[in-house]
Amino acid sequence: MRLLAVLCLLLQLIFEHSSCTHLRVVPGSTLELPCLSFQTDFTEAAITWKFNGRNISTQSPGSATVKKNGMSLAISPITAAHEGEYVCLVKESNVELMRAYNVTVDASIGYTIKVNEGSTFQLPCHFPFSSKVTANALWFKEMDVGKKTLLNTGDESTGDGERVELLYPLDHDQTVILRDAVMEDAGIYQCESAEGKKMSTVYIIVVATPTVVPFSCDGFTTAWEPCQDEDSRTGEPIVQESMAEFSMKLYSYFRESNPSRNLLFSPISISGALSHLLLGARDDTRRAIERAVCVPHDFHCLHFQMKKQREKLANSLQMASQIYYNPQMNLSEAFTNQSIQFYEAEPIRLLETDDENTQMINSWVANKTNNKIRKLVDSVSPSTQLILLNAVSFSGQWKFKFNEKPKKGLFTKLNGDLVKVPLLHHERYMVAMSFVPELKANVARFGLTGDSSLYILLPRTSSLNDLQQVEAKMTDTAVRQMIEHMKATSPQHVEVTLPQIKLDIQPDMNLVIKKLGLLSLFEGANLCGLYPAEKVVLDDARHRAFLALTEEGVEAGGVTTLSFSRTFPSFSALRPFIMLLWSDQANVPLFVGRVTDP
Ligand SMILES: *[C@@H]1O[C@H](CO)[C@@H](O)[C@H](O)[C@H]1NC(C)=O
Ligand SMILES: *[C@@H]1O[C@H](CO)[C@@H](O)[C@H](O)[C@H]1NC(C)=O
Ligand SMILES: *[C@@H]1O[C@H](CO)[C@@H](O)[C@H](O)[C@H]1NC(C)=O
Ligand SMILES: *[C@@H]1O[C@H](CO)[C@@H](O)[C@H](O)[C@H]1NC(C)=O
Numbered sequence: 001m002r003l004l005a006v007l008c009l010l011l012q013l014i015f016e017h018s019s020c021t022h023l024r025v026v027p028g029s030t031l032e033l034p035c036l037s038f039q040t041d042f043t044e045a046a047i048t049w050k051f052n053g054r055n056i057s058t059q060s061p062g063s064a065t066v067k068k069n070g071m072s073l074a075i076s077p078i079t080a081a082h083e084g085e086y087v088c089l090v091k092e093s094n095v096e097l098m099r100a101y102n103v104t105v106d107a108s109i110g111y112t113i114k115v116n117e118g119s120t121f122q123l124p125c126h127f128p129f130s131s132k133v134t135a136n137a138l139w140f141k142e143m144d145v146g147k148k149t150l151l152n153t154g155d156e157s158t159g160d161g162e163r164v165e166l167l168y169p170l171d172h173d174q175t176v177i178l179r180d181a182v183m184e185d186a187g188i189y190q191c192e193s194a195e196g197k198k199m200s201t202v203y204i205i206v207v208a209t210p211t212v213v214p215f216s217c218d219g220f221t222t223a224w225e226p227c228q229d230e231d232s233r234t235g236e237p238i239v240q241e242s243m244a245e246f247s248m249k250l251y252s253y254f255r256e257s258n259p260s261r262n263l264l265f266s267p268i269s270i271s272g273a274l275s276h277l278l279l280g281a282r283d284d285t286r287r288a289i290e291r292a293v294c295v296p297h298d299f300h301c302l303h304f305q306m307k308k309q310r311e312k313l314a315n316s317l318q319m320a321s322q323i324y325y326n327p328q329m330n331l332s333e334a335f336t337n338q339s340i341q342f343y344e345a346e347p348i349r350l351l352e353t354d355d356e357n358t359q360m361i362n363s364w365v366a367n368k369t370n371n372k373i374r375k376l377v378d379s380v381s382p383s384t385q386l387i388l389l390n391a392v393s394f395s396g397q398w399k400f401k402f403n404e405k406p407k408k409g410l411f412t413k414l415n416g417d418l419v420k421v422p423l424l425h426h427e428r429y430m431v432a433m434s435f436v437p438e439l440k441a442n443v444a445r446f447g448l449t450g451d452s453s454l455y456i457l458l459p460r461t462s463s464l465n466d467l468q469q470v471e472a473k474m475t476d477t478a479v480r481q482m483i484e485h486m487k488a489t490s491p492q493h494v495e496v497t498l499p500q501i502k503l504d505i506q507p508d509m510n511l512v513i514k515k516l517g518l519l520s521l522f523e524g525a526n527l528c529g530l531y532p533a534e535k536v537v538l539d540d541a542r543h544r545a546f547l548a549l550t551e552e553g554v555e556a557g558g559v560t561t562l563s564f565s566r567t568f569p570s571f572s573a574l575r576p577f578i579m580l581l582w583s584d585q586a587n588v589p590l591f592v593g594r595v596t597d598p
């Protein structure tokens with residue numbers, strides 16, 4: 001009987017492991033090699049492990065340890081010295097079983113990422129910035145040396161489609177996110193271009209988590225710290241620098257997802273919404289938003305400075321914030337007070353129906369953008385808990401008027417096509433103009449009332465390449481230097497021709513929120529300073545910007561919204577499951593079953 005069983009195992013073993021298993025591992029990691037992948041009753045004496053032909057004894061020093069009576073061999077931490085052949089030998093009276101592993105230690109693996117079981121993590125991969133992205137990269141998991149399987153990114157037909165998602169399709173950033181890590185996710189992942197060029201190798205280590213501690217707002221409910229030094233002269237430059245950095249960062253994200261079409265956004269509205277949110281964010285969420293808006297951690301005076309900035313801008317740009325919340329939510333009183341103090345926003349309860357809420361929000365938007373934007377949302381879902389809004393409205397007249405006579409001209413598009421456009425024209429317009437070599441662009445500064453200016457950066461030609469060269473040089477430092485330079489340039493009489501434009505653009509805010517490193521908002525945000533009960537999740541982020549150049553001047557409006565819902569822990573048994581009917585009184589199982597076809 002025993003022999004039969006062993007023979008049977010042997011056949012299985014030969015079938016499964018006719019050649020030895022190749023494993024590629026990174027230095028510093030942990031490896032556990034099983035001897036047999038099935039349960040047997042062999043005794044310890046019968047199992048021997050060999051490394052490059054030499055016995056590994058149970059007592060042998062070094063980092064390879066024989067475990068579970070020889071049933072497995074654990075190596076930790078792996079060093080180059082562990083490279084070689086590992087053989088597990090099982091001896092019974094008449095039969096010998098053998099299993100071999102060939103272990104290669106590879107230090108060339110780019111990233112090693114250690115994640116907790118159940119967590120969500122990202123596998124980084126980037127196309128070189130000089131290349132053009134025409135197809136998404138392919139992500140593989142290495143099953144054995146030379147054998148790999150393709151990860152299904154966003155393919156709903158397989159179970160993994162929901163767990164694995166390509167964050168930015170057709171973007172230089174080909175990072176994928178993997179949710180709810182399981183132990184089997186451990187291993188080597190490779191990102192390759194469609195042509196087969198290797199771009200990134202990531203080694204994932206999954207660590208078992210003892211128990212998942214339920215989230216609690218305990219310790220996170222105190223109010224935002226007061227600004228100790230309101231008169232400090234460093235506060236204002238910090239906000240100016242972070243605004244410039246944030247704006248240019250946003251521009252680079254928006255242009256990446258939209259390399260050639262019209263583009264418009266209002267960084268001051270987006271940062272206004274995020275700063276307002278920051279007032280209620282705590283712990284990791286707070287740090288993520290601080291990084292996103294480029295302010296130093298623990299800059300307590302941020303909200304005070306945002307208020308000062310809003311007041312300073314008031315004669316050209318009006319900014320308003322608002323928070324709508326589900327009446328079932330108990331907003332923190334301290335947050336409500338600070339929201340009024342810094343953002344002049346007293347939270348308002350959401351109404352009963354979707355229609356009422358949609359109308360309430362759109363009319364707030366229309367009112368605060370001076371009717372430049374009349375519609376932002378199509379509906380408000382009943383599960384919405386919180387909607388944060390920020391709206392700005394700008395109006396500035398040309399300091400020097402253009403000719404009143406209407407004129408038309410031809411605008412050359414990137415592809416060389418010509419379009420007829422109405423023009424703003426003047427033969428002797430007073431304008432500061434200069435070639436800025438750092439940006440490879442001809443820059444003109446048009447003075448506006450209300451102490452603002454419109455800067456126009458003109459690349460050398462109408463080609464996409466020249467446009468992109470300018471855009472690539474537009475770092476916050478270069479732009480701030482350009483502004484200083486232009487302010488010092490005296491205006492001269494210049495023949496000026498500008499197209500009369502009207503832009504109304506809704507860039508993809510959900511994508512930009514992710515690129516800002518705020519993906520965690522979609523997975524569960526700690527807003528305990530605002531709502532001290534539980535995490536909420538970001539459902540939708542929107543931005544809409546409008547700008548018109550007319551004979552009179554510049555009219556512009558922008559609005560940003562972040563809408564959150566509760567994180568309902570969900571449990572849906574709409575796929576095969578197992579049941580146990582248990583007597584809690586006697587603490588014994590009464591029925592055990594399985595449902596695969598209800
Ligand atoms: C290796 O171990 C086996 C089984 O325990 C034993 O028979 C053999 O003599 C050992 N070889 C060496 C070189 O120690
Ligand atoms: C182990 O793998 C390495 C590299 O793939 C190879 O050179 C070597 O011959 C292999 N050894 C055995 C025993 O299969
Ligand atoms: C909100 O607060 C009120 C009064 O403090 C309390 O009675 C109510 O249960 C709270 N509601 C929730 C959903 O926590
Ligand atoms: C909020 O403001 C009100 C009115 O000014 C005040 O009575 C209350 O104590 C404040 N609450 C907190 C928590 O600061």
Ligand SMILES: *[C@@H]1O[C@H](CO)[C@@H](O)[C@H](O)[C@H]1NC(C)=O
Nearest residue numbers: 363366367368369370371372
């Ligand atoms: C916005 O609302 C205020 C208060 O109701 C009103 O006085 C103002 O005229 C409105 N503005 C616009 C542009 O509708």
